[in-house]
Amino acid sequence: MTLHDTAPTPLRAPVTLTMAAALNAAIQDAMRDDPTVVLFGEDVGPLGGVFRVTDGLYAEFGESRVSDSPLAESGIVGTAIGMAMYGLRPVVEMQFDAFSYPAFEQIVSHVAKMRNRTRGRVQLPLVIRIPYAGDIGGVEHHSDSSEAYWTATPGLTVVSPSNPADAYSMLREAITSDDPVIFLEPKSRYWAKAELSLPVRTAPMNTAAVLREGTDVTLIAYGPTVKTALATAELAVAEGLSIEVIDLRSLSPFDDETVGASVRKTSRAAVLHEAAQFGGYGAEVAARLTERNFFHLAAPILRITGFDIPYPSPKLEEYFLPTPDRILAALGTWEWN
Amino acid sequence: MNAERAEHARGLLHQMLRVRRFEEKCVELYSAAKIRGFMHVYIGEEAVAAGVLATLEPEDAVVATYREHGHALLRGVPAGAILAEMYGFEQGCCRGRGGSMHLFDAATRFFGGNAIVAGGLPLAIGLALADKMAGRSRVTACFFGEGAVAEGAFHESLNLAALWRLPVLFCCENNLYAMGTALARSESQTDIALKAAAYEIPAWPVDGMDVLAVEEAARRAGAAVRGGAGPHFLELRTYRFRAHSMYDPERYREKAEVAQWLERDPIDLLRATLEAAGDLPEPTWAEVQASVDAEVQAAVAFAEAGTLEPVEELTRHVYTDRDDTDRDDTERNRPKRMPT
Structure with missing residues (x-):
């Protein structure tokens, strides 16, 4: 139960x-x-x-x-x-x-x-x-x-x-x-x-949630980067880019159904996390989505993450964490024909 | 006191005051947001570092905790380099990457503060083992709090040190609280020296508010360690006057208890002893204070003039064989200042 x-x-x-x-x-x-x-x-x-x-x-x-x-x-x-x-x-x-x-x-x-x-x-x-x-x-x-x-x-x-x-x-x-x-x-x-209003009940914890609908790109985030993803989607409107934001909520198990449906709809996806990129959680997300949805993808799935270094000191933190500017710049490296 | 001993005691007073004034300034700078991150001050415990470090030789090693500004300062790391480190500037002793909790200075053999409780103990064992293997008569002074005694790493380290008769001087700074948890609420045996004794390590409790007593105990224990008698252990009974960190509402102890300990302020105690013996004339005390104030002021000026490590260097210094070591070489994953 x-x-x-x-x-x-x-x-x-x-x-x-x-x-x-x-x-x-x-x-x-x-x-x-x-x-x-x-x-x-x-x-x-x-x-x-x-x-x-x-x-x-x-x-x-x-x-x-x-x-x-x-x-x-x-x-x-x-x-x-x-x-x-x-x-x-x-x-x-x-x-x-x-x-x-x-x-x-x-x-x-x-x-x-x-x-x-x-x-x-x-x-x-x-x-x-x-x-x-x-x-x-x-x-x-x-x-x-x-x-x-x-x-x-x-x-x-x-x-x-x-x-x-x-x-x-x-x-x-x-x-x-x-x-x-x-x-x-x-x-x-x-x-x-x-x-x-407590006891509030949201979706089951093993499911992902689509927090903002969009048509061009799926940003996949969780925990601290969800806020960053939402801010990015807001900024992207001015650039004519429609971003869908997914909050994974559950990292393991992974909600293939929700995330897969979004990626098949937008055909482009990027994963955000604060952790270093090499061998990080984003690698699993990108690989899994690619294996299941390869023929629906218009571009490789990107990982926009912290750098491959131990966590830096407070004053350098803003350059380490993925920010809306850095995310938009990364999305700009795709070919957009 | 004879003249030589009085001069020596005034030196210890000077050292304790350096730590006290330096950290009072740190607290001020933290409130002004010049220093960010986590910061823990040693105010009240100065006699421990001052007494122990006074007995060490330059070739000895020091391993400390995250409450280590005083240990670094008294070991000879320049006040400016410590403060710049806390500012996060590249002029700091770790180029700004260590911060308050990870001061490090190979030149003075100050092998680190450590943000992980009991994290420094196994490392001290390694330093001492390397000394022993090389036939060097050196002491590794390893500081840790009484909270560390509950960690597995403490027990593994004491066993190894005793088993291999390593030249480690264990200095347990027992300030009675592991952050907010009182010793009696976290240890079945609150007599910490007995824990060391269980590993066949000679151990003594010492009044950690009396710098002369600390120094005496450390000198004896240190001489035994240096002479090849294996590890020794001091339980230094002390008290932290300020909160655990800058975010601690101190709900776990009574104000009356703090007030009681404040009466045993190690600086006031030694000052009173010297004054009573006529060994600290007012002009001399004024000179000590002026010299400390000048040192702190100079450190602030040094730190204020510091600069942030260039953002482009964010990914450097992680590996030896690749100076710039980002494992992703694509342009989108290079650190840079974004155009605004």
Whole structure:
């Protein structure tokens, strides 16, 4: 059973929420609805997390369900595995993208493989929340886009919301999922606001969404680059270019149906991400779409991404990240007969 | 105090004040958005770096944490190069790419701040092993916080250091809080020296607010390490007066607790000791302050005059054998300033 099979709770009065507050509300509602949901991680308790996503939850649910962990990422994830095996639904936080690497072994070798290893006898209904990506004036270790490490690992579901409504709905669904979910939260969007009536329910988290329709080019984005894609589409109008914007929402699995239909319609596509290009997630998107839609394409699928370097310092960040100008310039390199 | 000892103590006071004034300026510059990114100040903990670093030789090595402005400064990295680094300018000690948390300077054998908690420990083991293999009598001083004690890398490193009798001086800066989590809420055994003892590493707790006590302990432990007695471990009990970072509302500790520790300000303590002994006449103290203020002012002027690394160089220095190393050679993926 997924969240989408259940009848929605009556909607509450609309409130303006940031993405961080929407995520907070999602965890709070999930914990109120299901006593097996537990939360732990570094400073998620009284402090409420670095980005305040868990603010107030310690006060409401107490030490037994919301706890601070020592700085031990491998231990945090490993503990979540054991708890999930016994029927709890742990939601754990890796404080920053690069802080998840000490837990890499537990995630890749155990979280991802347990169900397969036991031929379905053991499920791991756990969520690993990871604030990721840059554009917040951070530096290396605090601005990484590590999605390709996770999407390259069979057994993991990898999703990333780009707006407050999806943040709420997708996190609720991730917590309800019986399989482990890597939940990537774009840091630069934590303060994005929207008016929401909770418990808002958007499309299922394994589907992509067409956020803006267009006829000439499909821009494929997720997480932090969705905003960039929408801004690019707006700028392109003046150049007489009609851009369709797709928010992938789910990186793994990949919604072939929605994205494929768009690419077949426009015949041109570009993938955006902050992560480095070489061996990045965009390579998989381009290859997959090309394999399935080659004879519908008018031009090679482009990847417009961060450069192949470690994340730069704050003052160089704007030259590293894909910007509308850089995206439009890249689209201009196609032959447009 | 005899004259020589008084002179030495005044030197330590000067060093602590350099760190204090430098970082107070950093906070000011951060508020003015001259410095961006994440920044963590050491204010309150100066006696630890000042005491330990006073005992090291130039050929020794230092490995530190993300709260390392003071360690870099006292190790001899010029204040201007540190501040320019924090500004993100190419005149910085890492050409602006390291920032506040990743100061690095091979010339002074300052092998880095490190934004990953416990990230520096295994690296220190490697430096020490290389020294031992080459038969060099050097010390690697490895600083880390008490929060690092919970990480696996801490335990792996202590075991390796003890197993191979490596010349490492472990300096645990126990300021009682891993960001917002109190020691007692994160460790089953809060006596950190006992953890080192479990690995057969000699370990002592030290009053980290008393720079003379820190120096004495570091000198003894360091001499043993240098003499081939294997790793030694100091638990330096200290306190950070300011927030964890520039974004910390400090909900995890009481104001009264902070006030209590402020009474043990390491600079005030040493100053009072010297004054009580008649070893710090007012003009001398004024001179110390003036010299520190001048150094900080010069550092600000140096940083202010700095320049950003050219955008076209964004993809350089990633690999050795390819100076410009972007793995995509198409024109659309070259870094450049876009026409506006």
